Amino acid sequence: MKITIIGTGYVGLVTGACLAETGNSVFCIDVAAHKIDLLNNGGVPIYEPGLQEMLERNRAAGRIHFSTDLAAGAAHGDILFIAVGTPPDEDGSADLQYVLAAARNIGQHMNGFKVIVNKSTVPVGTAQRVQHAIAAELAERAVAHPFSVVSNPEFLKEGAALDDFMRPDRIVFGCDKDQNGVRAAGMMKSLYAPFNRDHERLLQMDVRSAEMTKYAANAMLATRISFMNELANLAECIGVDIDAVRAGIGADPRIGKHFLYAGCGYGGSCFPKDVQALMRTASEHDQPLRILSAVEAVNDAQKQVLEQKIVARLGADLSAFRFAVWGLAFKPDTDDMREAPSRVLIAALLARGAKVTVYDPIAMDEARRVFALDLQAEPTASARLSFAAEPMQAVEGADALVVVTEWNAFKSPDFQLLRAQLKTPLIFDGRNLYEPAAMNALEIEYHAIGRTDEPL
Numbered sequence: 089m090k091i092t093i094i095g096t097g098y099v100g101l102v103t104g105a106c107l108a109e110t111g112n113s114v115f116c117i118d119v120a121a122h123k124i125d126l127l128n129n130g131g132v133p134i135y136e137p138g139l140q141e142m143l144e145r146n147r148a149a150g151r152i153h154f155s156t157d158l159a160a161g162a163a164h165g166d167i168l169f170i171a172v173g174t175p176p177d178e179d180g181s182a183d184l185q186y187v188l189a190a191a192r193n194i195g196q197h198m199n200g201f202k203v204i205v206n207k208s209t210v211p212v213g214t215a216q217r218v219q220h221a222i223a224a225e226l227a228e229r230a231v232a233h234p235f236s237v238v239s240n241p242e243f244l245k246e247g248a249a250l251d252d253f254m255r256p257d258r259i260v261f262g263c264d265k266d267q268n269g270v271r272a273a274g275m276m277k278s279l280y281a282p283f284n285r286d287h288e289r290l291l292q293m294d295v296r297s298a299e300m301t302k303y304a305a306n307a308m309l310a311t312r313i314s315f316m317n318e319l320a321n322l323a324e325c326i327g328v329d330i331d332a333v334r335a336g337i338g339a340d341p342r343i344g345k346h347f348l349y350a351g352c353g354y355g356g357s358c359f360p361k362d363v364q365a366l367m368r369t370a371s372e373h374d375q376p377l378r379i380l381s382a383v384e385a386v387n388d389a390q391k392q393v394l395e396q397k398i399v400a401r402l403g404a405d406l407s408a409f410r411f412a413v414w415g416l417a418f419k420p421d422t423d424d425m426r427e428a429p430s431r432v433l434i435a436a437l438l439a440r441g442a443k444v445t446v447y448d449p450i451a452m453d454e455a456r457r458v459f460a461l462d463l464q465a466e467p468t469a470s471a472r473l474s475f476a477a478e479p480m481q482a483v484e485g486a487d488a489l490v491v492v493t494e495w496n497a498f499k500s501p502d503f504q505l506l507r508a509q510l511k512t513p514l515i516f517d518g519r520n521l522y523e524p525a526a527m528n529a530l531e532i533e534y535h536a537i538g539r540t541d542e543p544l
């Protein structure tokens with residue numbers, strides 16, 4: 089099929105690559121000319137495992153093209169995916185300006201029957217707004233091309249995006265019941281057939297329910313994490329190991345063992361903004377979601393837990409100390425630092441006068457960009473932040489190591505070397521990577537999340 093993807097970010101680029109991989113002719117559009125130039129020169133603007141290779145393969149086969157030409161994009165695809173950002177507005181609601189701009193562009197240039205698919209995460213009712221935006225442009229042009237707007241939210245996780253897309257748990261899509269909607273549903277089923285070989289993955293529903301499903305999924309996952317983080321904080325006070333509790337409750341299939349890890353808070357471009365947007369929708373309808381208010385408040389507090397542990401151990405004035413920080417991305421296997429807990433921690437340490445040396449296996453370029461912005465008004469703090477070329481270099485002569493992201497490379501370091509490199513054998517671990525008993529044996533003082541130092 090002929091497919092156009094509008095927006096070549098994490099979702100658009102992965103969607104485009106995977107649909108090209110299954111043989112479709114894919115045209116990717118973005119307003120950011122530098123991204124399109126990079127893609128046309130063989131580069132990839134984001135880090136996502138396997139993406140570079142998949143794009144190369146499909147580019148060589150002539151199945152994927154990149155352009156800033158919206159008119160050509162609107163003409164190319166029978167199915168047009170909108171995969172642009174929906175960042176939080178000032179009041180927490182999803183900012184739909186990019187989605188509606190893409191819709192207007194489609195209306196200005198479409199040239200026949202089109203299926204327009206909302207892939208972006210958008211509030212209930214957005215498909216209708218997209219529909220009106222396109223219809224208004226068609227009316228302006230005095231043409232009457234038929235079209236249908238479909239909701240097809242995306243559930244991929246960064247760092248595992250290709251696998252999630254190629255082998256999805258489910259593909260949710262919502263279509264209208266009118267003639268164009270039925271035609272659109274048929275085209276969606278054909279497009280996704282290669283990802284639905286067992287005939288169990290496609291979940292068709294009405295448009296509004298599909299829109300809501302995305303927010304419900306992220307809100308449920310965020311709730312699990314805040315629940316575990318709050319229990320972890322209690323566990324520390326009463327001599328309980330949260331990791332043992334996780335194993336114990338996770339064995340119940342009604343709870344499940346996945347996505348139950350306590351840590352230093354959830355980040356990323358999705359959970360924080362989607363929890364906020366759903367709360368906003370709820371309060372607009374006078375149905376406040378009290379659980380989600382708590383989920384958000386717990387997460388904001390959890391991002392400060394490492395700082396609190398450091399202050400409890402070393403004092404409020406940290407100007408005599410230098411900290412090594414391992415992990416900057418909001419999770420492993422991505423370069424994405426949007427809402428990353430590392431940013432909250434590093435800002436707090438610098439504000440308390442500390443020196444900080446950071447290391448991340450992939451996100452170093454992004455970190456330089458992000459901290460240049462975060463610290464632009466604070467040159468003295470900025471001067472106390474340095475970037476290491478490898479993990480042990482960050483640790484050398486540091487007063488403590490703080491682990492913020494659970495990259496594989498941090499899971500089994502040479503502990504003897506680590507101990508020797510640190511000025512003080514002191515670790516604060518926001519991701520519970522190490523065994524407290526083993527740290528005891530190595531005479532490393534170890535502070536983790538919700539764990540005791542009792543040998544297991």
Ligand SMILES: NC(=O)c1ccc[n+]([C@@H]2O[C@H](COP(=O)([O-])OP(=O)(O)OC[C@H]3O[C@@H](n4cnc5c(N)ncnc54)[C@H](O)[C@@H]3O)[C@@H](O)[C@H]2O)c1
Nearest residue numbers: 095096097098099118119120172173174186190208209242
């Ligand atoms: N990142 C994820 O893991 C993930 C997963 C599932 C769903 N989502 C949702 O998907 C959407 C996109 O997220 P993302 O992380 O890919 O965003 P992103 O910021 O990485 O990419 C968005 C892209 O859209 C482009 N763009 C903006 N306006 C445009 C326009 N009018 N025409 C063409 N291009 C335009 C931007 O230049 C940018 O390259 C969001 O709604 C997000 O909530 C994200």
Ligand SMILES: O=c1ccn([C@@H]2O[C@H](COP(=O)(O)OP(=O)(O)O[C@H]3O[C@H](CO)[C@@H](O)[C@H](O)[C@H]3O)[C@@H](O)[C@H]2O)c(=O)[nH]1
Nearest residue numbers: 242243244245246313347348349351354355356358418419
């Ligand atoms: O047990 C866990 C699991 C995750 N996290 C944290 O939660 C955040 C989000 O992680 P993850 O969900 O793996 O990454 P995302 O790429 O943000 O993916 C989420 O957000 C996407 C965008 O909406 C959805 O498509 C995905 O299904 C959903 O998992 C990260 O900071 C993790 O460190 C924990 O603290 N404990």
